[in-house]
Amino acid sequence: xxxxxxxxxxxxxxxxxxxxxxxxxxxxxxxxxxxxxxxxxxxxxxxxxxxxxxxxxxxxxxxxxxxxxxxxxxxxxxxxxxxxxxxxxxxxxxxxxxxxxxxxxxxxxxxxxxxxxxxxxxxxxxxxxxxxxxxxxxxxxxxxxxxxxxxxxxxxxxxxxxxxxxxxxxxxxxxxxxxxxxxxxxxxxxxxxxxxxxxxxxxxxxxxxxxxxxxxxxxxxxxxxxxxxxxxxxxxxxxxxxxxxxxxxxxxxxxxxxxxxxxxxxxxxxxxxxxxxxxxxxxxxxxxxxxxxxxxx
Numbered sequence: 001x002x003x004x005x006x007x008x009x010x011x012x013x014x015x016x017x018x019x020x021x022x023x024x025x026x027x028x029x030x031x032x033x034x035x036x037x038x039x040x041x042x043x044x045x046x047x048x049x050x051x052x053x054x055x056x057x058x059x060x061x062x063x064x065x066x067x068x069x070x071x072x073x074x075x076x077x078x079x080x081x082x083x084x085x086x087x088x089x090x091x092x093x094x095x096x097x098x099x100x101x102x103x104x105x106x107x108x109x110x111x112x113x114x115x116x117x118x119x120x121x122x123x124x125x126x127x128x129x130x131x132x133x134x135x136x137x138x139x140x141x142x143x144x145x146x147x148x149x150x151x152x153x154x155x156x157x158x159x160x161x162x163x164x165x166x167x168x169x170x171x172x173x174x175x176x177x178x179x180x181x182x183x184x185x186x187x188x189x190x191x192x193x194x195x196x197x198x199x200x201x202x203x204x205x206x207x208x209x210x211x212x213x214x215x216x217x218x219x220x221x222x223x224x225x226x227x228x229x230x231x232x233x234x235x236x237x238x239x240x241x242x243x244x245x246x247x248x249x250x251x252x253x254x255x256x257x258x259x260x261x262x263x264x265x266x267x268x269x270x271x272x273x274x275x276x277x278x279x280x281x282x283x284x285x286x287x288x289x290x291x292x293x294x295x296x297x
Contacts, residue, residue: 002125004249008242009133010194011213013140015221015241016234017187018214023233024148025180026160027075030086030211032188034093035067037207039189040196041097044106047197053114057193064189065182067093072178097204105203106196113197140187141234147183148230156180188214212265217241219272244268 014036021029039060046056067089074085098104118124118132147153158166159176167173188210196202221240227233244265251264 001246001249002130004245005130005242006125006133006198007195008245009130009137009238010191010198011217011245012137012238012241013194014188014191014210015214015217015237016140016144017184017191018211019218019234019237020144020180020184020187022215022218023227024157024160025177025184027082027177027180028086029068029071029181029184030083031067031071031089031093031181031185032086032211032214033207033209034090034097035064035185035188035207036192036195036210037097037202037204038063038067038093038100039192040202040206041100041106041192041204042189043193044108044196044202045100045102047108047111047113048106053112053116053197057114057190057197060193061186061190064192065186067189068181068183068185069178071185072174072181076174076177094204101202101204104205105201107201108197109200113200114194115197137238141238145231145234152179209262209265212262212269213244216265216268216272217244219269220244223272 014032018029018032021027042063043053043056043060046059047053051059070092071085071089074080074088075082078085080088115124118129123129148157155166155171156176156179159171159173159180163173166176192202192207195206217240218237219240220243221236221238222233224243225232225236225239227236247268248261248264251261252258256264
């Protein structure tokens with residue numbers, strides 16, 4: 001179960017990226033599946049070539065930013081539908097990621113990673129590792145909260161809420177979309193690099209279906225913990241990512257087939273969307289607010 005919490009904290013960074021596009025920008029971005037792998041591949045190749053793990057992780061974030069910018073340009077300058085723009089970038093990244101790694105996977109088992117000190121000290125898989133990961137995620141969450149309350153962040157939120165209105169105030173909604181997609185996929189790239197170092201390898205298929213995981217974390221977290229303000233929403237996303245991983249771990253412990261995990265992820269999202277619409281649950285304020293939010297998106 002400790003491993004599930006550790007993975008939940010790592011994937012929480014990715015979930016915050018999905019929250020930024022799905023909830024804040026109102027943009028259904030499917031680039032995530034590709035940018036996550038791009039981050040993992042970039043970090044793995046740099047580390048195996050002697051780059052410091054922290055620098056390699058930062059480079060992975062830059063790779064994710066690049067992927068988000070491409071999707072943003074395809075949509076804003078190319079006039080391509082948001083879903084299609086993300087799919088096109090995701091497909092292109094598959095070949096690019098193969099080029100980066102030079103193979104279908106890149107092992108890191110004998111390399112020094114950001115988790116090596118914890119492994120050597122016997123702290124990985126314990127309370128200390130969870131505390132450190134939680135501190136890092138908290139820093140990312142607070143930074144995102146701060147950004148969304150700046151003038152630029154408020155313009156980004158307004159772009160997602162009412163694009164025509166904010167454009168009338170002279171704000172370039174195209175730039176806001178590109179910025180939001182860049183930041184979102186930058187966080188996803190960082191998460192990909194961290195997961196690769198945690199599990200000891202990067203694989204070309206590690207990002208497949210990841211958007212469902214991100215959506216499950218966002219929707220499940222906000223359904224359980226609420227979404228009244230930005231601060232509460234981001235905290236709910238982090239807790240939702242942890243809760244999602246715990247649910248998956250419990251599903252494995254009761255004997256479910258690991259091959260069914262993608263199906264379980266989809267069912268979690270379906271349940272979080274459908275349950276608030278049933279009978280007496282409609283009268284629960286938090287669930288009713290979540291339903292209205294999802295429908296409006």
